[in-house]
Amino acid sequence: MNVLACVKRVPNTGAKIVLTDDNQRIDASNLGFTMSPHEECAIEEAIQQVEAHGGSAHVLTLGPEEATEQLRTGLAMQADEATLLETDGSEWEPRATADAIANAVRGLADDGTEFDLLLLGNESADAANYQVGVRVARELGLPCVMGIKSLDVEDDTAIARREISGGEEVYEVDLPAVITVKEGINEPRYASMRAKMQARKKAIERLEPSGAAGPGTLEKIRLEAPETDDSAADVLGDGPDSVPEIIEVLESEVEVL
Amino acid sequence: MILAFVEHESGLPDELSLEALSLARELATAEGVDLGAAVFGDEGAALADELGPYGVEEIHHVTHDELGGYAPEAWGESLAQLADEIESGTVVVPGSDRGHEVAAHAGATLDAPMATNCVAVEVDDAGVYELERHRWGGSLLEHARLEGDRKLVSAAEHEFPVQSADEEAVPTATEFTPSLEADHLRVRVDRVESGDEEGIPLGEARVVVGGGRGVGGPEDYDQLEELADLLGGTVGASRAAINEGWRPHDDQVGQTGAKISPDIYLACGISGAVQHMVGCKGAETILAINTDPEAAIIQKADWAVVGDLHEVVPELNDAIREQT
Numbered sequence: 144m145n146v147l148a149c150v151k152r153v154p155n156t157g158a159k160i161v162l163t164d165d166n167q168r169i170d171a172s173n174l175g176f177t178m179s180p181h182e183e184c185a186i187e188e189a190i191q192q193v194e195a196h197g198g199s200a201h202v203l204t205l206g207p208e209e210a211t212e213q214l215r216t217g218l219a220m221q222a223d224e225a226t227l228l229e230t231d232g233s234e235w236e237p238r239a240t241a242d243a244i245a246n247a248v249r250g251l252a253d254d255g256t257e258f259d260l261l262l263l264g265n266e267s268a269d270a271a272n273y274q275v276g277v278r279v280a281r282e283l284g285l286p287c288v289m290g291i292k293s294l295d296v297e298d299d300t301a302i303a304r305r306e307i308s309g310g311e312e313v314y315e316v317d318l319p320a321v322i323t324v325k326e327g328i329n330e331p332r333y334a335s336m337r338a339k340m341q342a343r344k345k346a347i348e349r350l351e352p353s354g355a356a357g358p359g360t361l362e363k364i365r366l367e368a369p370e371t372d373d374s375a376a377d378v379l380g381d382g383p384d385s386v387p388e389i390i391e392v393l394e395s396e397v398e399v400l
Numbered sequence: 401m402i403l404a405f406v407e408h409e410s411g412l413p414d415e416l417s418l419e420a421l422s423l424a425r426e427l428a429t430a431e432g433v434d435l436g437a438a439v440f441g442d443e444g445a446a447l448a449d450e451l452g453p454y455g456v457e458e459i460h461h462v463t464h465d466e467l468g469g470y471a472p473e474a475w476g477e478s479l480a481q482l483a484d485e486i487e488s489g490t491v492v493v494p495g496s497d498r499g500h501e502v503a504a505h506a507g508a509t510l511d512a513p514m515a516t517n518c519v520a521v522e523v524d525d526a527g528v529y530e531l532e533r534h535r536w537g538g539s540l541l542e543h544a545r546l547e548g549d550r551k552l553v554s555a556a557e558h559e560f561p562v563q564s565a566d567e568e569a570v571p572t573a574t575e576f577t578p579s580l581e582a583d584h585l586r587v588r589v590d591r592v593e594s595g596d597e598e599g600i601p602l603g604e605a606r607v608v609v610g611g612g613r614g615v616g617g618p619e620d621y622d623q624l625e626e627l628a629d630l631l632g633g634t635v636g637a638s639r640a641a642i643n644e645g646w647r648p649h650d651d652q653v654g655q656t657g658a659k660i661s662p663d664i665y666l667a668c669g670i671s672g673a674v675q676h677m678v679g680c681k682g683a684e685t686i687l688a689i690n691t692d693p694e695a696a697i698i699q700k701a702d703w704a705v706v707g708d709l710h711e712v713v714p715e716l717n718d719a720i721r722e723q724t
């Protein structure tokens with residue numbers, strides 16, 4: 144079984160987000176980058192499915208040259224192959240992204256790699272457009288289920304479970320299929336130092352993305368860090384001595400005691 | 401016409417859909433067009449009485465022999481066909497899992513752009529939407545333009561208060577039968593399995609005791625469990641604690657976990673990263689216990705105790721037990 148996991152490079156934001164002067168992006172100079180958590184789980188799931196059923200796990204990203212860092216993370220996690228759809232780093236509309244991914248999947252099929260399962264994050268950490276997976280599926284004529292927290296493959300069927308309040312919806316879908324996953328579906332493995340070293344030596348295929356959006360546009364103008372109320376907490380005290388003050392808050396202010 | 405996708409439980413519209421109707425009505429007013437609602441399921445027809453107060457003028461009840469349960473692609477396809485039939489330029493959906501999934505399919509069918517998690521939308525003279533939407537789970541805002549003859553927008557959760565219309569409408573109800581092919585029905589809910597729920601779900605708890613990396617290990621959550629029990633609440637955790645394997649993922653509070661809105665959130669050994677804070681910003685009150693007076697959570701909390709949670713929490717538990 145061949146499984147493709149699609150990931151996105153995003154800034155590794157911490158407690159405070161600082162924007163670049165032109166308000167176009169997050170200033171990541173002190174933060175570094177990561178991949179969105181849902182997508183890290185997509186890679187882990189791809190690898191686990193291949194471990195269970197044989198075949199190969201492939202990671203793909205649309206992004207700048209630097210996004211090879213996230214692909215190498217995938218390779219270090221034991222993905223077999225990696226493809227970079229190399230951009231100049233500008234942000235792509237979700238429809239153009241989906242089109243580029245679908246085109247790349249078709250191209251890889253022409254070269255002999257057909258995927259049985261395409262895994263994507265349910266939504267990316269930064270833009271959260273909630274549509275790339277569905278649009279890829281629709282373009283490729285494949286079935287798609289979103290927001291999956293448990294996945295089993297039996298023969299040619301994917302059994303996917305989605306959490307709803309009070310239980311789970313179960314979907315049974317014929318492969319090939321597109322599934323978008325949520326964090327919690329698995330625990331992504333930490334790559335060992337040795338695996339990381341080996342991943343550095345693996346080849347990454349670079350392709351020029353071809354993707355276009357249909358009529359109409361969604362265009363980012365600028366970002367804004369909303370005002371937050373950082374008026375510092377009332378410090379009740381130090382250590383256990385402050386227990387009476389905590390009780391006071393629980394009793395009179397919040398009335399939960 | 402502005403067409404809103406309305407989810408319902410046995411004929412009663414759900415909260416997020418009513419929020420989305422507030423946005424849809426704003427847009428309909430700004431554009432000087434009617435407000436319609438698309439409803440699915442046998443009990444959908446019963447919504448006429450429920451939606452009039454929100455200014456819905458037309459209810460489109462989508463029916464089809466094959467459309468019994470939830471089927472994402474078929475629902476999205478139907479919504480798109482309906483939008484075509486009634487010549488609706490904009491489809492508004494709630495910022496829920498289903499809202500986003502159905503809209504993504506409708507957007508694919510209509511080949512139209514879609515802006516998710518909008519918090520404000522202005523319409524200019526040319527019909528272009530100047531909008532603000534959430535990024536990073538709501539810790540950033542994006543200003544964007546959404547342009548096109550067909551557009552889809554989702555309303556970010558809990559950003560548009562549910563409000564009835566100035567003028568109540570008496571909606572007309574029409575049935576709409578989409579033309580569906582077998583492929584549209586490849587994905588549908590096969591069955592629903594009920595969970596083995598224990599304790600109070602995070603989203604509903606009045607008191608949440610959160611534990612982060614500062615808790616230090618799985619066994620030390622016992623203290624937090626005890627505190628939660630004493631206060632009639634439940635335990636949550638940061639992603640760091642879950643990555644350590646100390647708690648199950650269901651406990652995660654934050655951007656990729658649960659969004660909570662308790663009366664009080666006791667954040668123990670949690671630094672206050674933005675992705676955590678977007679999960680607990682709905683808390684009425686935040687009380688942080690942290691060894692580091694410089695921790696971001698101390699800026700963001702209402703009350704703070706600077707100290708080691710392993711010393712503070714057991715004493716707090718003793719003191720509460722003595723009182724009650």
Ligand SMILES: Cc1cc2nc3c(=O)[nH]c(=O)nc-3n(C[C@H](O)[C@H](O)[C@H](O)COP(=O)(O)OP(=O)(O)OC[C@H]3O[C@@H](n4cnc5c(N)ncnc54)[C@H](O)[C@@H]3O)c2cc1C
Pocket residue numbers: 154155156157177178179180268611612613614615637638639640641652653654655656657668669670671672673674675676679689690691692695707708709710
């Ligand atoms: C895209 C993305 C999505 C994310 N989604 C989420 C999410 O949904 N939820 C989430 O929580 N995180 C999320 N994160 C991770 C987030 O950025 C932080 O890494 C995480 O919240 C840190 O958890 P923490 O505060 O427990 O750990 P740390 O940052 O390690 O902080 C531990 C804190 O404990 C204090 N401490 C240590 N010992 C003690 C003690 N004995 N007593 C009292 N205090 C003590 C320290 O002073 C420190 O402030 C996400 C990250 C990314 C990039």
